[in-house]
Amino acid sequence: MKKQNINRVVLIGTGAVGCSYAYSFINQGVAEELVLIDVNELRAEGEAMDLNHGIPFAPTPVKVWSGQYADCQKADLVVITAGLPQKPGETRLDLVAKNTAIFKTIVKNVMDSGFNGIFLIATNPVDILTYVTWKESRLPKERVIGSGTTLDTARFRYMLGEYFNVDTRNVHAAIIGEHGDTELPVWSRTTVGLEEVETLIAKNNKYSQKDLDDIFVNVRDAAYHIIERKGATYYGIGMSLVRITKAILGNENSILPVSVHLDGQYGHKDVYIGVPAVINVEGIREVLEIPLNQEEQKQFDHSVKVLKETMSTVI
Ligand SMILES: NC(=O)C1=CN([C@@H]2O[C@H](COP(=O)(O)OP(=O)(O)OC[C@H]3O[C@@H](n4cnc5c(N)ncnc54)[C@H](O)[C@@H]3O)[C@@H](O)[C@H]2O)C=CC1
Numbered sequence: 001m002k003k004q005n006i007n008r009v010v011l012i013g014t015g016a017v018g019c020s021y022a023y024s025f026i027n028q029g030v031a032e033e034l035v036l037i038d039v040n041e042l043r044a045e046g047e048a049m050d051l052n053h054g055i056p057f058a059p060t061p062v063k064v065w066s067g068q069y070a071d072c073q074k075a076d077l078v079v080i081t082a083g084l085p086q087k088p089g090e091t092r093l094d095l096v097a098k099n100t101a102i103f104k105t106i107v108k109n110v111m112d113s114g115f116n117g118i119f120l121i122a123t124n125p126v127d128i129l130t131y132v133t134w135k136e137s138r139l140p141k142e143r144v145i146g147s148g149t150t151l152d153t154a155r156f157r158y159m160l161g162e163y164f165n166v167d168t169r170n171v172h173a174a175i176i177g178e179h180g181d182t183e184l185p186v187w188s189r190t191t192v193g194l195e196e197v198e199t200l201i202a203k204n205n206k207y208s209q210k211d212l213d214d215i216f217v218n219v220r221d222a223a224y225h226i227i228e229r230k231g232a233t234y235y236g237i238g239m240s241l242v243r244i245t246k247a248i249l250g251n252e253n254s255i256l257p258v259s260v261h262l263d264g265q266y267g268h269k270d271v272y273i274g275v276p277a278v279i280n281v282e283g284i285r286e287v288l289e290i291p292l293n294q295e296e297q298k299q300f301d302h303s304v305k306v307l308k309e310t311m312s313t314v315i
């Protein structure tokens, strides 16, 4: 029997994203057990060996091993980063057919173990694969979560922090919608410190709406820019996934823009998409419905439409 108070996370997919997650997980002392699974068993084994050699320098004790699907039975959280990444020029939506097929097998294997915890999904297109996981697992929607626009929001806050020359933690902002080309910034709710960006622009002529629009385009296209240069993105998402993991295992009631199932919020149903939600040990405690202006709502509706159209090709 698993001892009480021991948290186990199973990571499926030990490629670039999975290993960045594992590395941050160990360095941030997130939980007591981390199990690595990959279709390439040797890879998972090698990564476990390598990570274990850093454990003397980790902030808290942790057991890491390359395991089997049976290890999911006692897991609190299963994180999936397995599947194909984009090649230069490919969109996230281009990956939908192949990664859906991979997911159907993975989710079945996890559920066959008797798993009854929370899923956290990162594989692209993340909103659609989170929906696939929810359908295939038959778990309550609150316990199936996608990384959504957490990474995009981190990029946005970082770039706004640079622009206004303030600590990025004092930038309160969110990217919502598809984690992909139709995502949108919620400018109407963006504040730096306690000031609205609109006021900051009006007060100081070194700032402009044009610069802010360029910042959003750089956020939206960041993955393309990085993939062109180094072939893949992984550190940012690894740390984003650890942030969500800590919100869950630490029962934090933190608000993060994750991919959640909408059931009427924002005027939409039966879709997984990135919006702010309260996260704790139960998974999604509450989906927050932040007021959007007319233009933001229009862009959000478009994002839902694109996701539903793509989803209809695989579900
Ligand atoms: N949600 C987000 O914000 C982000 C998502 N991603 C996505 O994460 C995914 C992974 O990307 P990378 O790690 O760069 O790819 P990668 O190719 O480095 O790693 C993928 C891993 O999945 C494994 N795998 C494939 N099929 C499997 C199966 N059936 N069972 C178990 N393992 C399997 C592979 O052996 C490989 O180790 C991609 O879909 C990528 O687009 C990447 C960055 C950000």
Ligand SMILES: CC(=O)C(=O)O
Binding pocket: 086, 092, 124, 151, 222, 223, 233, 237
């Ligand atoms: C690849 C990807 O989804 C990202 O870096 O945003």
